[in-house]
Amino acid sequence: MAEAFKKLPEKLQLATSAHVKYIQSLDTRKDEYDYWLTEHLRLNGLYWGLTALHLLGHPDALPRAETIDFVLSCQHENGGFGAAPGHDAHMLSTVSAVQILATIDAFDDLEKRGRGKAQVGKYIANLQNRQTGTFAGDEWGEEDTRFLYGAFNALSLLGLLYLVDVDKAVDHIVACANFDGGYGVSPGAESHAGQIFTCVAALTIAGRRGLVDADRLGRWLSERQIAGGGLNGRPEKKEDVCYSWWVLSSLEMIGKTHWIDRDQLIGFILRCQDTERGGISDRPGDMVDVWHTLFGITGLSLLEYPGLQPVDEVYCMPKSTIERVLGR
Amino acid sequence: MADQGGSQHGIARTSRARTDEQRTLDLERIQKYHLLEEEIRSHVSQHNYTPHVFQLTSKLLKLNPEYYTIWNVRRRLLIYGLFSKPSAGSLPSTASPTSSPTATTTTSSAACSSSLSTATPPAPGPQTAGRSGTTADDNNNTEETHGAAEEGNQQNDLNIIKTELGFTIPLLLESPKCYWIWSYRLWILQQAIDRLPVLVARRIWEEELGLASKMLTKDRRNFHAWGYRRHVVEQLESSQLGGKSMAESEFEYTTRMISQDLSNFSAWHSRSKLIPRLLDERKADDAAREMLLNEEFGLICRAINVGPEDQSLWYYHRSLMLNLVGFVGHPTITPAFSRDDRVTYVVREIEGIKELLEDYDDVKLIYEALIDYTLYLCQLLGRQPDVTEKQAMTEWLAMLKKLDPMRNGRWNDLERDCGLLNGGRRPKVVSIDVGQGQGQGE
Ligand SMILES: [Zn+2]
Secondary structure, three states: OHHHHHOOOHHHOOOHHHHHHHHHHHHHOOOOHHHHHOHHHHHHHHHHHHHHHHHOOOOOOOOHHHHHHHHHHOEOOOOOEEOOOOOOEOHHHHHHHHHHHHHOOOHHHHHHOOOOHHHHHHHHHOOEOOOOOOEEOOOOOOEOHHHHHHHHHHHHHHOOHHHOOHHHHHHHHHHOEOOOOOEOOOOOOOOOHHHHHHHHHHHHHOOOHHHOOHHHHHHHHHOOEOOOOOEOOOOOOOOOOHHHHHHHHHHHHOOOHHHOOHHHHHHHHHHOEOOOOOOEEOOOOEOEEHHHHHHHHHHHHHOOOOOOOOEEOOOOEEHHHHHHHHOO | OOOOOOOOOOOEOOOOOOOHHHHHHHHHHHHHHHHHHHHHHHHHHOOOOOHHHHHHHHHHHHHOOOOHHHHHHHHHHHHHHHOOOOOOOOOOHHHOOOOOOOHHHHOOHHHOOOOOOOOOOOOOOOOOOOOOOOOOOOOOOOHHHHHHHHHHHHHHHHHHHHHHHHHHHHHHHHOOOOHHHHHHHHHHHHHHHHHOOHHHHHHHHHHHHHHHHHHHHHOOOOHHHHHHHHHHHHHHHOHHHOOOOOHHHHHHHHHHHHHHOOOOHHHHHHHHHHHHHHHHHOOOOHHHHHHHHHHHHHHHHHHHHHOOOOHHHHHHHHHHHHHHHOOOOOOOOOOOOOHHHHHHHHHHHHHHHHHHHHHOOOOHHHHHHHHHHHHHHHHHHOOOOOHHHHHHHHHHHHHHHHHOHHHHHHHHHHHHHOOOOOOOOOOOHHHHOOOHHHOOOO
């Protein structure tokens, strides 16, 4: 395969150093209005950027000590993390915080200088509705399978999955299954690639992947690849780089990655790069952002693009991190 | 994690370079934004739950509707400041099991010290905000004044709820995918259930169904809008709004949506979920059930005849076929069908689809359906494909490989699993059992 890549025209190579510089530059844009308008995503953004850098083989491109300080500065007394200091605690930023600390091996700092793992676990576990098994994002919001997945992801990294009712949560996921093998956002909702990822990954963490109808789901997922090589999220929709992650990781979990055309997908992702200024966009020629940059790179990593570190298809983190944390 | 906004979708790439003038302008906007943010923070830290602070949050949210913490501040301003306090023995408001997930109510913000959610303050004194300035006098305890006060409370709360629903509309028009606006709107709607008389609350939710329909007129496949509609309908059907099943009217709604646009998978999907419920509610007998199945097959086959390249249509067709071969754990349309009935239907569909090939011999979805349904037939009959079937499947697979080389990995697996390779293994047909997804372990 490596031979084939050498033959790609130069602009279709992965622009690693441009991407590293782009991610490093993200926190230097404090004189841009948009930087402040997106503060509610700061911790998530840090997770997206950091993970991309690790997969690109530049784990030290962001300063470790400052990263830990910032993450801990977002924590509340109740254990949850907000998106930035002064922002309310939320499941999504809490999961990002746990993922960041796991990736840079900083759970000790959480224990010594933060509120500790147990308190984080308690915050997340309290967001479970014990009657239905589902999770809310915070004390106000709706329940959604992406919060369920987030909870399973973070709790299992912390070794605290026993704090929640796993069986009830699994029952809820099963109720979200559709005849096409996919999963919707709630029982009765149509299948959607993002929800499929969260449901299949949550079942995998729970050790219940056997509940997935792999043949039927694999078919639905493989139909997401359309002319041009990109993947869409639902029938008759446009392709988008972030689905390289939702669709591909799900295919990987059920052992069907070979059901799509990998070379064409690699070509599509590479065409979405800004090779000069770094970063990857949703479609060729669009504005880049760190979200699509991460999911372009994780997609390439799952497709075994040369030079990238392997990504874990369940946690969306470096495989080496998952092996270290879970002792695999 | 899943998309929470903030990511760029469909915005053309441009140079980030700014002129000095643009940069100065940006810095001015940033300064204004920070001043506003600071002002709100300082008020909140002093527990100033007043209409003035409320106006400040409106201003900030118009600049940045993604700022979830400010939406939370707004909720707290309403709960601890502007909404009426339910008098003892009146509405069960927050105790209602639907007002928030039971477990999550315990994660109150009380423990947060470093943020805007700073410890929930004791409710400030008499509430005057948004009302005519009178409050129920605690000493004045007679039934009459009590009732009048309650009416006043409900009027106050109704006004707030209506204003809040109005406030989010322009924001939703500008950022229709912003999760936080939707989440806040749903919270406000829940307040209507918790704080208002059933009939008043019901009217508000009925108007909301109108909004959901309007959104779907603008974008027929909007995933969020369909989900939102489902949620609104569920509430309208619930006993807390004095509702009853809306399966019939929702079914008609999908018919209307489909007649406008056959390629609307969301509408087909919704239909597939409604039909079993509809039949149960109609107390349909076996003949009525079969009639509906025939109608659905007729509808979808006419659509496929016009647009056989459309995946949405085939997904619905397959869902009907699965009704025949059994999809364990899910409601079916015709539970009383005998095996012979099922076989007859499957054979009829296979023959109909073969006829499609006369006009469309280059549409891969047709070949895929033929292979699928042939396997369904074998499964129903409890046997392996015979020689003729194997030969047909081999030809169809060859067409699939030719027409859809992107998925050759899948076609190769299918070829192997069906025992179509020379000297192939025993076919895997039986394991294509449609109920396997419900099994345990792997
Ligand atoms: Zn995207």
